[in-house]
Amino acid sequence: MKRLLGPATAALLALAGGLTLTAPAAAAECPSGHFCAWEHADFGGQRANWSGDDGWWEGWIADNDSSWANHGISGPGVKDYVRVYESAWQGGSMTICLAPGQEAGDNGAANDRGDSHIWATGC
Template sequence: MRDPSSPDRRHADRGDLCELLATFGAVALLATTVPAIAAGTALGDCPSGYFCAWADDDATGHRAQWEGDDAWWGDDGMHDNAETIYNNGVEHSEDVVAIYYDVNYKGFAFCMDRGEWLDWSMDDNDYDSHLWTSGC
């Protein structure tokens, strides 16, 4: 029979459990924010008023940047090669970027509002042109 005054070593006490859950939560939070911090730092390399694309995740590698429309990203070394994209446009009547799968604005894919960026969720290596527009 167990002595009621001695701790039962088969069960963690409430403090141990809380400490374990707090540690797990902190690790989970760090794991989800590190990519955002890394990309956020590199996004600052995109000049204000521009739409930028990087060849690698986390806004790293070769970067192309456009102040206006571009019918073919290939002439900027980004043909079907964008892993991170960022709309760093300024408030203007045409501050939304429409992204297309093919050259010459064919095969509409999606739109990006000013300040929006895509990285890990990108459908990598599929885009070839973009237009600045007032909305989609």
């Protein structure tokens, strides 16, 4: 029964009903253990997801990231925060940093700027 009530179902309901996607907490569909970034705000459009670091995002998501979710798994000494940077290989400024479990449906300062990210022990 649990599977029937998953995020895919919610997304279908939202599409079918024309409901707003004003999201409650933990609304983003992002695999456990992954950092996800979407090309549009509110977790819309194509999604990129990574379980590890990436110093050079693919072209379609680089400078096109508009919402983010950190579904990393926490634990003692685990790098469970995600830092996103404006240039490749953690160059330039940090555009956004997500705590474990944190989701951001939009962020004006970080919008369409990310080029790389690393997992870290803090922001």
